[in-house]
Amino acid sequence: MVREEELLDAAARVLAGDHSASMVQIAAGIGTSRATLSRRYATREALLKAVAARAIEVVDGCLAPVDLDGATADGAAFDAALEELVVALLPAAHLYGFTSRDATVLADPAFRAGIDRQDQRALAFLALGQRLGRLRADLPPYWIWYSLWGLLDAAAEGVRDGHLAPREIGRLVLTSFLGGARPPWPPPAPAPAA
Numbered sequence: 791m792v793r794e795e796e797l798l799d800a801a802a803r804v805l806a807g808d809h810s811a812s813m814v815q816i817a818a819g820i821g822t823s824r825a826t827l828s829r830r831y832a833t834r835e836a837l838l839k840a841v842a843a844r845a846i847e848v849v850d851g852c853l854a855p856v857d858l859d860g861a862t863a864d865g866a867a868f869d870a871a872l873e874e875l876v877v878a879l880l881p882a883a884h885l886y887g888f889t890s891r892d893a894t895v896l897a898d899p900a901f902r903a904g905i906d907r908q909d910q911r912a913l914a915f916l917a918l919g920q921r922l923g924r925l926r927a928d929l930p931p932y933w934i935w936y937s938l939w940g941l942l943d944a945a946a947e948g949v950r951d952g953h954l955a956p957r958e959i960g961r962l963v964l965t966s967f968l969g970g971a972r973p974p975w976p977p978p979a980p981a982p983a984a
Contacts, residue, residue, distance in 0.1 A: 797822075797830070799885070801837060806887040807950055813837070835894055842895040845885035846904035850923040853908060854877040856915035860945065868924045871915070876964050877939065881944035886939060926973045932972050941967050 797820065804811050804819035811819065816832065817827040831837035846894035855871040855878065863871075889895045891902035909932075916934050925934060941963045943962050954962070 794830075795844065798799050798841050802841050802845070802888050803810070803887045803950070805838075805841065805892070806884045806946065809888065809891060816938035831975075837867075838892060838894050839898060839901075841885065841894075842889050842898060842901040845889045846880070846901065846908070848885055848907055849879070849881045850904075852882055853911050854878075858915065858918060860914075860918050863922065865922050865924050868919050868922050872919065872924070873964060875915075875943075876967060877960055879938070879942055880945065880960055880963065883939075885948075887943045887946055890939070890943075922956060923973060928947050937970060938963075938967050 800820035801816050804816050807819075808815065813827060813831075815823045816834075816837070817824040820827075827837070831840060852875065855874040858867060858871055866966050871944035889901065913931045916925060916931040920927045920931065943956065945963050949959060951957050
């Protein structure tokens with residue numbers, strides 16, 4: 791018997807590749823029968839809501855590194871937490887890739903509330919990185935957050951399509967993300983006073 795979490799993660803991978811997959815296609819993609827899948831989830835909508843709840847649960851766990859104490863955190867602590875966050879989010883990319891685009895999931899108030907709560911935690915963390923000079927201050931924190939998820943989604947798609955090896959994507963995402971989110975070094979000289 792497949793554990794619930796494994797079944798939902800597998801369903802999310804199928805749905806990330808084909809957002810309109812039917813229950814028959816999802817069952818085939820995860821290696822089970824439609825009857826077995828339907829015993830657990832009577833409808834496609836019920837399955838989608840379960841995948842969405844799983845996505846919130848997984849990403850909540852991934853966000854633990856963002857809970858730094860802003861009063862005592864320094865650049866090194868922020869950098870370590872940021873790297874830990876990116877690496878933790880890699881396995882969750884398939885869940886986010888599907889749930890962030892599905893109209894049924896996005897219409898669910900519980901899912902939206904979970905996403906909003908997660909966004910606020912992440913945005914506070916990214917704003918801390920900006921105050922510490924570890925992230926570019928000229929980019930809105932939302933843009934930095936969306937950029938990270940875009941890279942994670944691209945990595946998951948690259949692995950799913952066979953273009954990237956799973957062992958490579960951590961380095962690729964982290965390097966690409968930090969290349970765009972870090973301030974230039976050395977920092978530009980301040981503009982002369984007028």
